[in-house]
Amino acid sequence: MTRRGKVELAELEARIGYRFLNPDLATLALTHLSAQAGGGRSYQRLEFLGDRVLGVVVADQLYRSFPHASEGELSMRLAKLVRRETCADIAAEWDVGPHVVLGLGEARGGGRKKAAILSDVCESVIGAVFVDGGYDAARALILRAWGARLTAGDEPARDAKTALQEWAQARALAAPRYQEAARSGPAHAPLFVMRVDLPGYAPETGEASSKRAAEQAAAQAFLDRWSGA
Numbered sequence: 001m002t003r004r005g006k007v008e009l010a011e012l013e014a015r016i017g018y019r020f021l022n023p024d025l026a027t028l029a030l031t032h033l034s035a036q037a038g039g040g041r042s043y044q045r046l047e048f049l050g051d052r053v054l055g056v057v058v059a060d061q062l063y064r065s066f067p068h069a070s071e072g073e074l075s076m077r078l079a080k081l082v083r084r085e086t087c088a089d090i091a092a093e094w095d096v097g098p099h100v101v102l103g104l105g106e107a108r109g110g111g112r113k114k115a116a117i118l119s120d121v122c123e124s125v126i127g128a129v130f131v132d133g134g135y136d137a138a139r140a141l142i143l144r145a146w147g148a149r150l151t152a153g154d155e156p157a158r159d160a161k162t163a164l165q166e167w168a169q170a171r172a173l174a175a176p177r178y179q180e181a182a183r184s185g186p187a188h189a190p191l192f193v194m195r196v197d198l199p200g201y202a203p204e205t206g207e208a209s210s211k212r213a214a215e216q217a218a219a220q221a222f223l224d225r226w227s228g229a
Helices: 003-016 023-029 044-065 071-082 084-094 104-108 115-133 135-151 160-170 211-226
Strands: 177-184 191-197 204-208
Touching: 003 023, 003 084, 003 135, 023 044, 023 115, 044 071, 044 115, 044 135, 071 084, 071 135, 071 204, 071 211, 084 115, 084 135, 115 135, 160 211, 177 211, 191 211, 204 211
Parallel strands: none
Antiparallel strands: 177 191, 191 204
């Protein structure tokens, strides 16, 4: 790593509140697939790991923070906290964009500001911290970054599936239909992608470690896109 690279990494480390023992892990966490012509390594594996660590930490914190919440409410809160938009917001707060290593085409296309890439990098940084410093370091990073988001609002989180059903009924539409669009990961740590369909609207999807939470995420994605239309 060049001297300039070390300085830039130190600046990012100061913003996230973690200093890497292995700087190469940080570099890998910031390297997009477009920068690795010929099949080189990118942040994808760390992103995969970070996504799972994030889910466990947030689920644990929600369980502790809302002792009287139902499983449905906890699932709704979890889906909102780990969705792509939230992760992208965290990455923007860390100002990771200038540090992301992109291929020329992706860089020219504004990749450093794309929500999808920022979200991926947020999760890959979490994964890198987990590998570098262990669970406690990753947990501390997540709790710092998500902060008040984890306990925002004492009132129960709105059930997105119920809200979507009411939204559809108010427009004389058929009830929303949910179906599994994809499943990945090992049996002990699956990742479900559920799709919600409503007549006359493009379907939306949601991802989570359980079908129920993924359905909530899909319903919320639909409401985010269409409820104001």
